[in-house]
Amino acid sequence: MRPWSASSSSRTVGDSVDKLGVAVIGSGYWGTNLVRNFRNHPDWDLVAVCDLDPARAARVVGQRSTIDLLSDVDELLARSDVTAVAIATPASTHHALTLRALAAGKHVLVEKPIAESLDQAAEMITAAQAAGRVLMVDHTFCYTPAVRYIRDALAAGDLGDLLYVDSVRINLGLVQPDVNVFWDLAPHDLSILDFVLPGGLAPQTLSAVGTDPLGAGTECVGHLSMPVAPEVLAHVHVNWLSPVKVRQMIFGGSRRTLVWDDVNPAQRISIYDRGVDLPTQRENASDRRASTISYRLGDVVVPALPEREALSSMVGELAAAIREERAPLTDGHAAMRVLRLLSASDSSLATGAPVRLDDSRSAA
Amino acid sequence: MRPWSASSSSRTVGDSVDKLGVAVIGSGYWGTNLVRNFRNHPDWDLVAVCDLDPARAARVVGQRSTIDLLSDVDELLARSDVTAVAIATPASTHHALTLRALAAGKHVLVEKPIAESLDQAAEMITAAQAAGRVLMVDHTFCYTPAVRYIRDALAAGDLGDLLYVDSVRINLGLVQPDVNVFWDLAPHDLSILDFVLPGGLAPQTLSAVGTDPLGAGTECVGHLSMPVAPEVLAHVHVNWLSPVKVRQMIFGGSRRTLVWDDVNPAQRISIYDRGVDLPTQRENASDRRASTISYRLGDVVVPALPEREALSSMVGELAAAIREERAPLTDGHAAMRVLRLLSASDSSLATGAPVRLDDSRSAA
Amino acid sequence: MRPWSASSSSRTVGDSVDKLGVAVIGSGYWGTNLVRNFRNHPDWDLVAVCDLDPARAARVVGQRSTIDLLSDVDELLARSDVTAVAIATPASTHHALTLRALAAGKHVLVEKPIAESLDQAAEMITAAQAAGRVLMVDHTFCYTPAVRYIRDALAAGDLGDLLYVDSVRINLGLVQPDVNVFWDLAPHDLSILDFVLPGGLAPQTLSAVGTDPLGAGTECVGHLSMPVAPEVLAHVHVNWLSPVKVRQMIFGGSRRTLVWDDVNPAQRISIYDRGVDLPTQRENASDRRASTISYRLGDVVVPALPEREALSSMVGELAAAIREERAPLTDGHAAMRVLRLLSASDSSLATGAPVRLDDSRSAA
Amino acid sequence: MRPWSASSSSRTVGDSVDKLGVAVIGSGYWGTNLVRNFRNHPDWDLVAVCDLDPARAARVVGQRSTIDLLSDVDELLARSDVTAVAIATPASTHHALTLRALAAGKHVLVEKPIAESLDQAAEMITAAQAAGRVLMVDHTFCYTPAVRYIRDALAAGDLGDLLYVDSVRINLGLVQPDVNVFWDLAPHDLSILDFVLPGGLAPQTLSAVGTDPLGAGTECVGHLSMPVAPEVLAHVHVNWLSPVKVRQMIFGGSRRTLVWDDVNPAQRISIYDRGVDLPTQRENASDRRASTISYRLGDVVVPALPEREALSSMVGELAAAIREERAPLTDGHAAMRVLRLLSASDSSLATGAPVRLDDSRSAA
Incomplete structure (x- = not known):
């Protein structure tokens, strides 16, 4: 294991x-x-x-x-x-x-x-x-202690059902005419998701939006959307033009939510025992807010992680x-799953529409 | 004025x-x-x-x-x-x-x-x-000192050309069966953008992606994409299911970038005099990185804002x-421009495709 | 209770x-x-x-x-x-x-x-x-959820033995010629300590250092030191001249350490399951560091606190x-214990030396 | 230069x-x-x-x-x-x-x-x-870009008159029976102050308070106070027992205040154009607060610093x-000025009283 x-x-x-x-x-x-x-x-x-x-x-x-x-x-x-x-x-x-x-x-x-x-x-x-x-x-x-921890937490079911994944990787980046921001930065997000999601990353569709506002000849700002399960969206924001460095992934779960903030060494991972509980019954009460929402406001745990060079x-x-x-x-199959999604991002950018994917796992 | x-x-x-x-x-x-x-x-x-x-x-x-x-x-x-x-x-x-x-x-x-x-x-x-x-x-x-500041900064051209806008508004929210997360939260982002962008918010297309991972009967997680100028994307992430509260807008500019972090009262707005400069000439040098990128790493200014209730x-x-x-x-026209975009988000969700909009300003 | x-x-x-x-x-x-x-x-x-x-x-x-x-x-x-x-x-x-x-x-x-x-x-x-x-x-x-939490945690022995207390309360403040910074700000620190320390705040000596660098006619920067148990120092830094607002108290314990950061509403209290363990035996090893130190690097817990107006x-x-x-x-006795320490700070400032106190509790 | x-x-x-x-x-x-x-x-x-x-x-x-x-x-x-x-x-x-x-x-x-x-x-x-x-x-x-920047800012008079210095250097540290926390950590604070203060660090008195709450055989928590000019106090807090790592120095000035937060690489130095202005006239107004205080709430500037290994x-x-x-x-004289202050801290700990120093510069 x-x-x-x-x-x-x-x-x-x-x-x-x-x-x-x-x-x-x-x-x-x-x-x-x-x-x-x-x-x-x-x-x-x-x-x-x-x-x-x-x-x-x-x-x-x-x-x-x-x-x-x-x-x-x-x-x-x-x-x-x-x-x-x-x-x-x-x-x-x-x-x-x-x-x-x-x-x-x-x-x-x-x-x-x-x-x-x-x-x-x-x-x-x-x-x-x-x-x-x-x-x-x-x-x-995939060899950082944080990603290892996330993989174990998801495998153990600590978060309950996965509800969404949001990944932001933005910074002043190396604008290169021959590689767009997806091919430069998104391999990190995609390989991490492939590593931590039980079963790997195998969306059936992928949608990419990208812009070249500087006239650099290639996309410098991009957004990827992939359903990783029905009604469960993984969204990735990659951006070479942000003077603020953000490297954050949120794994929203029905029981807990895990936030990975990689630019905060003192608190890279936080597990929120907080969420929204749906009422079992909904009444047509005069105060909608009271009747339809139940917060769970539990503790946050910041697990101790070793500082080890990946x-x-x-x-x-x-x-x-x-x-x-x-x-x-x-291994090579993991690399190929990432490559398939990057290729799909090219197709989606070219057509302006979501792209269907064969199941990455069977293909691999 | x-x-x-x-x-x-x-x-x-x-x-x-x-x-x-x-x-x-x-x-x-x-x-x-x-x-x-x-x-x-x-x-x-x-x-x-x-x-x-x-x-x-x-x-x-x-x-x-x-x-x-x-x-x-x-x-x-x-x-x-x-x-x-x-x-x-x-x-x-x-x-x-x-x-x-x-x-x-x-x-x-x-x-x-x-x-x-x-x-x-x-x-x-x-x-x-x-x-x-x-x-x-x-x-x-629109009546907060921060948004007022942003409006003035954009009107004065302090940021240079606008390159992208990224807005994140996520928190544990009020799941309501009759209003989705776009109609609940995005009016804030849209009305702010309408207020601060010189000329208002009048995208020609809008694309919405939303999910209901809890089975709540309505979208609880959503992403909006709108080009506000050619190759200039405004992206909005709204989410009721995040235990982390984020209210952040980034206005990326060719000269400066403005970041508004509304949950940090001590430093709501930061102006980064940092960016990426394109080389005027590109050579086929052996070290691509050196030849194709030029960072400008200037100071960050945190303007003093009054604390006044909006x-x-x-x-x-x-x-x-x-x-x-x-x-x-x-006024009512501003409200209508926001309403038109919310309606478009419904259409985009229904069809799974971007929606074309008539020019909101002429319509208003 | x-x-x-x-x-x-x-x-x-x-x-x-x-x-x-x-x-x-x-x-x-x-x-x-x-x-x-x-x-x-x-x-x-x-x-x-x-x-x-x-x-x-x-x-x-x-x-x-x-x-x-x-x-x-x-x-x-x-x-x-x-x-x-x-x-x-x-x-x-x-x-x-x-x-x-x-x-x-x-x-x-x-x-x-x-x-x-x-x-x-x-x-x-x-x-x-x-x-x-x-x-x-x-x-x-004393009526904030955070201070209530600290009181309960200390009463329950969650931190082990108390090792030190460090309190910082600095901000741009109201310089008043008739009240110095100790009388203006330190009542907060002292009343909190009196409230949360099992047995109340009853140091046997108190030492105060203060300065008036602006020539305002009264101390604007001050430091208080009080042993609250043998070899356990409570230190308080109060300052009217800091443009950075800090309101932080650290309660260092032999088992855990509690940090209260009152200007961070999203994470007011953090309990660190971390510390320094002394070796039971010390050898004259060539590498002193390895032999004399043992870190315990456990998790950090951020307890959920209600947001309630004190x-x-x-x-x-x-x-x-x-x-x-x-x-x-x-009650009045708590007020008097605080007053006694403020009076002692005046004496210490006047003499430039630590002041002995009678036991506050018996006196009260 | x-x-x-x-x-x-x-x-x-x-x-x-x-x-x-x-x-x-x-x-x-x-x-x-x-x-x-x-x-x-x-x-x-x-x-x-x-x-x-x-x-x-x-x-x-x-x-x-x-x-x-x-x-x-x-x-x-x-x-x-x-x-x-x-x-x-x-x-x-x-x-x-x-x-x-x-x-x-x-x-x-x-x-x-x-x-x-x-x-x-x-x-x-x-x-x-x-x-x-x-x-x-x-x-x-002294060879970090941050300390170099501070030295230059103080030499140029950017802060106006120096009002106070507050240095905090706390972390889980290496408890060593033969060196106390002053000798281990304070050389950093003292050498930095000696380097950045125009004229070097030459207090006429020094006061040290230290405790050994773990029974480690040596002081693990310490506070140093030194007047670096009349009514201008430099205070240093060193601590081996804090699970929170703080490395912060505040240089309070009559015109601006500089804060160096060394654990925040994205914003190590902040210059606050904020302060307290004394009124030229004080009246016996009914509302003391209005009459005796004048805040200056200007911008904060975060200067760009190179990331260079010291x-x-x-x-x-x-x-x-x-x-x-x-x-x-x-050079050796700088080392000797630091050594003199460390020796004085030993004397102050032994006597429990402030220690007078000859002028370090003339001695050196």
């Missing part, structure tokens, strides 16, 4: 007998984070960093390091001390690099989005299965999946 | 020469607030409260009061010491009561929504014009409009 | 059989609040308001009221329909007015501070006992004490 | 011509942070880490590193490629290690507190002067001081 937390706690610092060799491909912003986490993790031995720009790779590993710096992927994939590769290059290269790495017998961790099309993603999944190698996607937020847990899960020869928590 | 603030400041407490007589019809929750404000306002003499339930009216005025308590509207409207009436009864009675009051020569303040249909509202407006009487709708939020300013504006024989700031 | 909440809930609105007649003396800022609360409370019939300035009294009761307006206290005290008087006049008049009211057979509610000297207060208490009348002091905060509960308690012929929760 | 920011911005990443060799002595919690910052800084080449426990040093530098690991300080100090050493060992070793390093011709950065006694500190300062080497103390907070700026300043052959911003 909790393989990654178990596996990471069973290993102690300095126990270097069975470290796995890993290389990071791409030393930009995210590659730098991966380098730092692989380097400090007891399960891993970071043997090489590969980048077309050797100076950039050199800066990332820093001085007085013997980590190998390569600019040739083939050279990297030919090495026998590399068990796994982490691909942190632009999305357009994910498909080809992953297939090459799998063909060379490497396990693969790939940044989101896994690929640029569903066909590419399916091909990558098939290739990994054929090669008997782990294919993992870096849905980082990326460290994530690379630990990669090691565990490789050793235990199992699928990682965020 | 600022008639209501001017008129209210020119009058001093105790200057009772020219008080206007007023009666409140309906002594429920909102009627109670009106009674308190008319009673304490230097422009008004509250002469009577009218309610079908005399005991309720008695409780509202309290002991040792000589305010008349009536249960018969005709008796009330026949009185010569009543210059204006404030109608705080259920929405289904607004149309008939307003017409009777206007016929009796009274000025009328009516709660939102002004009526149940556009035809009714149009008839009320026509009747007021014919009678030469003021017809005012109680869009209370209802008091509102009843002051009613007196000023009567005396100056002019339309009040929130 | 909870007389006031019981008594107020047992009475219903409109049950006017046994209303008690009351008059408010003094219609300034606080008198206005008292008028509003007596007027709306089911236990009370506000029969008169007495002020040297009749116009001010008239404004406070408003138009169309039959509440009597008097400027002569003797006339007021002679009335048989006045069971109790509430004295909201300057502190220098409290002693004389209270004695006159008691002599006339009235029960008395008096604003804080009860008097200007301990001798005066003692005389007032004795007079009330001799007359068989209630003497109550308006320690308003003044309404306070006037209800006055009625209950009169009817039940008992001392009110905040 | 701003040597460190100038010097750090004039150097670019990868410009390795004139890197300075540095070694870190002590690889505990703080040594780890120093290692990370020296390693990533363009001015420095981290050549060695020295620790009595080689395994600990190995963990700190990580795998695949050629940074030398030493356990012998003499061996380290004999190396010619080491220009400076950073001493992050227990306080009791600072004096001896610093003298040895200076004797070997090294520049020295030493953790706070610089030494255990004023005599030791004076000896260290003299030795550095004699050797012509930089002696710098790691007052880390330790990185600090090690940059060390390099600049060495190259420019000048004293660093936080």
Whole structure:
């Protein structure tokens, strides 16, 4: 049930007998984070960093390091001390690099989005299965203590029936002409929902609205709506143009409501034992308000969460999946479910109408 | 330019020469607030409260009061010491009561929504014009110092071009089988937008999504989307089922962004001198992030706002409009623009598709 | 155990059989609040308001009221329909007015501070006992749901052993040449501590530090320190010159810590199940930090509190004490314990050294 | 005026011509942070880490590193490629290690507190002067953008006359039997005040109150009071037993007040253009409140601050001081002023009375 937390706690610092060799491909912003986490993790031995720009790779590993710096992927994939590769290059290269790495017998961790099309993603999944190698996607937020807590709370039924989900992820963002705000930010919301909702995220329709008020050439403000059950809407607001940083998810339940405020480290998760109870009988009373509403105003609980870096847990899960020869928590199928919804958002934007989806789970 | 603030400041407490007589019809929750404000306002003499339930009216005025308590509207409207009436009864009675009051020569303040249909509202407006009487709708939020500030800031162009508007109004609410969450809460958002946007709120399309996850018989969670200019979306989230109370509006601008957080009295309005600047030239640089984005990270200003009760300013504006024989700031046309959008939300919910609107302003 | 909440809930609105007649003396800022609360409370019939300035009294009761307006206290005290008087006049008049009211057979509610000297207060208490009348002091905060909650939590031992109390009450305040910041603000902190600490507030020493940085002629910034048990310090910071409004009390406990943040209505009280555990054994380990510290990082609970106006509960308690012929929760002895500490603060300021106190409880 | 920011911005990443060799002595919690910052800084080449426990040093530098690991300080100090050493060992070793390093011709950065006694500190300062080497103390907070901003604001007179300073630094802390809460936490407050107050921190008296409510063997809760000018009090509250983390400093001024809230990254500094204005004339008006008080309720400005790691700026300043052959911003004299106040707190705790200090500046 909790393989990654178990596996990471069973290993102690300095126990270097069975470290796995890993290389990071791409030393930009995210590659730098991966380098730092692989380097400090007891399960891993970071043997090489590969980048077309050797100076950039050199800066990332820093001085007085013997980590190998390569600019040739083939050279990297030919090495026998590399068990796994982490691909942190632009999305357009994910498909080809992953297939090459799998063909060379490497396990693969790939940044989101896994690929640029569903066909590419399916091909990558098939290739990994054929090669008997782990294919993992870096849905980082799924490895935060907060998301783990939400997943457990929903699985345990702590909230009662789910009534709605509201997710807001807005901030000054990186306006990029080739990726709109949905493809940049919504993978976080979608992968989290896929991870925490019992049964995963498999809406039957999806509706997207987006605007480009700056004339940037791509949508900078967007709203996604998906029914995740009858009369239960998940709504996602993504926005690159907000100087206020909001990262909040509300999971409204019939018994309790969970609020995750990720920019408040002192109180990331709050569980409200509050709600609206419907009357069993409604009378035509003169004072409608009194007759039709019943509040439950219970306590709020702020659970203690460990402060643990998500990326460290994530690379630990990669090691565990490789050793235990199992699928990682965020595998290619999860990546594909997210990709299918992003593709649907493109369709909805193009047509201005909701898009029907086949059941993501059966498709995956 | 600022008639209501001017008129209210020119009058001093105790200057009772020219008080206007007023009666409140309906002594429920909102009627109670009106009674308190008319009673304490230097422009008004509250002469009577009218309610079908005399005991309720008695409780509202309290002991040792000589305010008349009536249960018969005709008796009330026949009185010569009543210059204006404030109608705080259920929405289904607004149309008939307003017409009777206007016929009796009274000025009328009516709660939102002004009526149940556009035809009714149009008839009320026509009747007021014919009678030469003021017809005012109680869009209370328009009389808060914060909304006044926003109106002035937008009129002055302080934000640059408007890029988007995002409004969230969620709380544990009064689930009512005969009014959905849009009709209950969105009048606030819509009347505010109508008040602050230069030119008013006149979208060409409107799209509504709503759910009834409790099985309450009506939508309890809703989202409204309206383009208020090309590529400029106003989005409104209304929700009766949130134990967290959020009342926030963001007005994103090309120069500055204004955030109104109405549940934070110490910092209701923040003006962010921050934003995203597009590069004039885009190159195909290796590091996309550096080339395509330019943040402006300036200061945030929290303007000092007076703490003044909106209802008091509102009843002051009613007196000023009567005396100056002019339309009040929130007149029947404003009410009708809001009503038109609420009606459109019903259509959108019914069809599941965006609804086209004629231009509200020409229609009004 | 909870007389006031019981008594107020047992009475219903409109049950006017046994209303008690009351008059408010003094219609300034606080008198206005008292008028509003007596007027709306089911236990009370506000029969008169007495002020040297009749116009001010008239404004406070408003138009169309039959509440009597008097400027002569003797006339007021002679009335048989006045069971109790509430004295909201300057502190220098409290002693004389209270004695006159008691002599006339009235029960008395008096604003804080009860008097200007301990001798005066003692005389007032004795007079009330001799007359068989209630003497109550308006320690308003003691009637808030939050303070009630804190009192119950401490009485139940929920926090374990008390380790420290830290109270901050700072805001832009009313600089008055005749009252320093201790006499203006600290009565709140001291009366609350007296109310919630099991056994009341009876420090053996008190130390005060105050400054007058504006040259206002009186201390505007102050700090009070009082050991409330061996090695358990209560510290109070009062300040008229802070543009930030802070009203926070922390009750640190060996098991839990309670934080009361009175300017955050959504989360006034938080109970932290967190603390520092001392090791039973200390070793001379190389890493001191690991060996000498043990954190307990449990959940935080935010209890649901009713939003109830404290003044309404306070006037209800006055009625209950009169009817039940008992001392009110905040009686003359409580007032005197607070007064003794304020007097001690004067001594400490004058000498620049801590002041020894006799045990307040035995003295009271 | 701003040597460190100038010097750090004039150097670019990868410009390795004139890197300075540095070694870190002590690889505990703080040594780890120093290692990370020296390693990533363009001015420095981290050549060695020295620790009595080689395994600990190995963990700190990580795998695949050629940074030398030493356990012998003499061996380290004999190396010619080491220009400076950073001493992050227990306080009791600072004096001896610093003298040895200076004797070997090294520049020295030493953790706070610089030494255990004023005599030791004076000896260290003299030795550095004699050797012509930089002696710098790691007052880390002085290198944060927030503290830099405060220093500039006070130097420019933006706040008008300083009225009071209130500093709160409370959190669950490391209870250590050999260091009390003053020596652990107050060096931060004192070094910050020394850095930002024009003229430095040189109170003529200091008063300390501390308690040990847990029976930990040392003070865990403490309050410091120091007049920094006539009628201008600086108060510091330090506390290891608070589950709420507060790191707030208020600088009250006659024109503006600055609040630094270090646990709120989105709004660390707020400048309130609010205050209390004294009337020029006071009349004996009936309403004291109106006559004696005048609020100024202006805007609040939240200045944009860069998010920059303080330790990185600090090690940059060390390099600049060495190259420019000048004293660093936080030199031995600053350390000694802080040490003098900590020693005074010991005296005040022992006697229970305020302690007189000679003028720190002349002494330094």
